[in-house]
Amino acid sequence: MFNLAPWDRTLFELINQSWRHPLLDVLMPLLSNPFPLWTAGGLALLWSAWKRKLPVLAALACIAITVGITDFGTGLIKEAMGRVRPNHALESTYYRSQGEWTQRPEHFVRTRERGDSYPSAHAANSMALAAAVMVFWAGSRYWVLLLPLGVGYSRVYLGKH
Numbered sequence: 001m002f003n004l005a006p007w008d009r010t011l012f013e014l015i016n017q018s019w020r021h022p023l024l025d026v027l028m029p030l031l032s033n034p035f036p037l038w039t040a041g042g043l044a045l046l047w048s049a050w051k052r053k054l055p056v057l058a059a060l061a062c063i064a065i066t067v068g069i070t071d072f073g074t075g076l077i078k079e080a081m082g083r084v085r086p087n088h089a090l091e092s093t094y095y096r097s098q099g100e101w102t103q104r105p106e107h108f109v110r111t112r113e114r115g116d117s118y119p120s121a122h123a124a125n126s127m128a129l130a131a132a133v134m135v136f137w138a139g140s141r142y143w144v145l146l147l148p149l150g151v152g153y154s155r156v157y158l159g160k161h
Helices: 006-018 022-032 034-051 056-081 121-136 143-157
Strands: 094-097 100-103
Touching: 006 143, 022 034, 022 143, 034 056, 034 121, 056 121, 121 143
Parallel strands: none
Antiparallel strands: 094 100
């Protein structure tokens, strides 16, 4: 059995199974792909450092340390929690396999006993990046928070968390 609080399961099923759309089927994997996100974030920070005459290496070091600490911390929590990903534990979960969308059958039996679903390193690292951007690029304080919200949503949409 995959134990979830009733509200947690309801929210997961809404995002992963009910609130589906062909456009989101394309966008959500892109939001979960770290390469374009890190590239965009890195370029924004470099631009800001250049514009504000900050040392670029200091900005990059700050980002690396912030994200490194976040990634290390989420790894420790994942190991301690051992929560299985929904796509390996819950019936009717939509997920991508080899670039194609598929759905677990209604009477699916979980395939793993331990996993690395909780917490989402993607979401945590994108929040760390957003925090670093907010430090170096003061005008972005509000809209930059859309990044970790979108990444977090995409991880649920993809059946990973």
